Amino acid sequence: GEDVEQSLFLSVREGDSSVINCTYTDSSSTYLYWYKQEPGAGLQLLTYIFSNMDMKQDQRLTVLLNKKDKHLSLRIADTQTGDSAIYFCASGDGGSQGNLIFGKGTKLSVKP
Amino acid sequence: EAGVAQSPRYKIIEKRQSVAFWCNPISGHATLYWYQQILGQGPKLLIQFQNNGVVDDSQLPKDRFSAERLKGVDSTLKIQPAKLEDSAVYLCASSRTVYEQYFGPGTRLTVT
Numbered sequence: 001g002e003d004v005e006q007s008l009f010l011s012v013r014e015g016d017s018s019v020i021n022c023t024y025t026d027s028s029s030t031y032l033y034w035y036k037q038e039p040g041a042g043l044q045l046l047t048y049i050f051s052n053m054d055m056k057q058d059q060r061l062t063v064l065l066n067k068k069d070k071h072l073s074l075r076i077a078d079t080q081t082g083d084s085a086i087y088f089c090a091s092g093d094g095g096s097q098g099n100l101i102f103g104k105g106t107k108l109s110v111k112p
Numbered sequence: 113e114a115g116v117a118q119s120p121r122y123k124i125i126e127k128r129q130s131v132a133f134w135c136n137p138i139s140g141h142a143t144l145y146w147y148q149q150i151l152g153q154g155p156k157l158l159i160q161f162q163n164n165g166v167v168d169d170s171q172l173p174k175d176r177f178s179a180e181r182l183k184g185v186d187s188t189l190k191i192q193p194a195k196l197e198d199s200a201v202y203l204c205a206s207s208r209t210v211y212e213q214y215f216g217p218g219t220r221l222t223v224t
Contacts, residue, residue: 031211042215102154
């Protein structure tokens with residue numbers, strides 16, 4: 001089946017940039033997403049990118065997509081302690097766009 | 113705008129008992145999803161509704177899980193009988209478009 005892979009942990013210092021990476025296998029994915037999950041909470045949609053784009057910027061967030069390598073990254077500029085959470089990459093299912101396939105999540109720890 | 117509401121937030125049951133979860137989507141969102149998130153994993157889609165019709169239930173264990181969305185608004189997910197491996201967070205999400213899903217806080221189920 002289709003798969004999305006992410007590294008499990010990332011630790012950065014407050015004020016540094018964080019880069020979270022993701023690879024996916026479904027070449028027919030139309031949308032690629034980044035969600036944030038804080039402890040005990042549901043998933044918060046951070047941003048998404050269409051597969052015909054290679055970059056999207058939204059305030060401190062920059063998403064880069066390399067469709068050829070099926071690689072997606074999320075850069076958080078000026079990372080704050082409030083950014084500590086688990087970040088999930090997800091791809092829109094090729095058959096039914098509503099069906100998201102999630103990675104296992106990257107736990108971002110921000111040290112003061 | 114109110115978010116996706118779910119109840120209960122926590123539930124502890126013994127194996128072989130039954131349990132039901134409730135979800136109220138964002139007003140006007142025609143599509144509703146139920147996901148299962150096992151500890152340390154990303155969410156996995158169980159069932160997707162468009163209004164009160166099922167779009168995708170291919171990953172729903174139909175021998176024990178059932179879901180309904182009467183009148184195209186609220187939805188209920190039921191497990192009967194529960195197994196130990198059903199311990200997870202059950203997330204409900206809703207969307208108006210295929211590329212923006214909004215998640216509720218989830219119900220954490222513990223089966224002992």
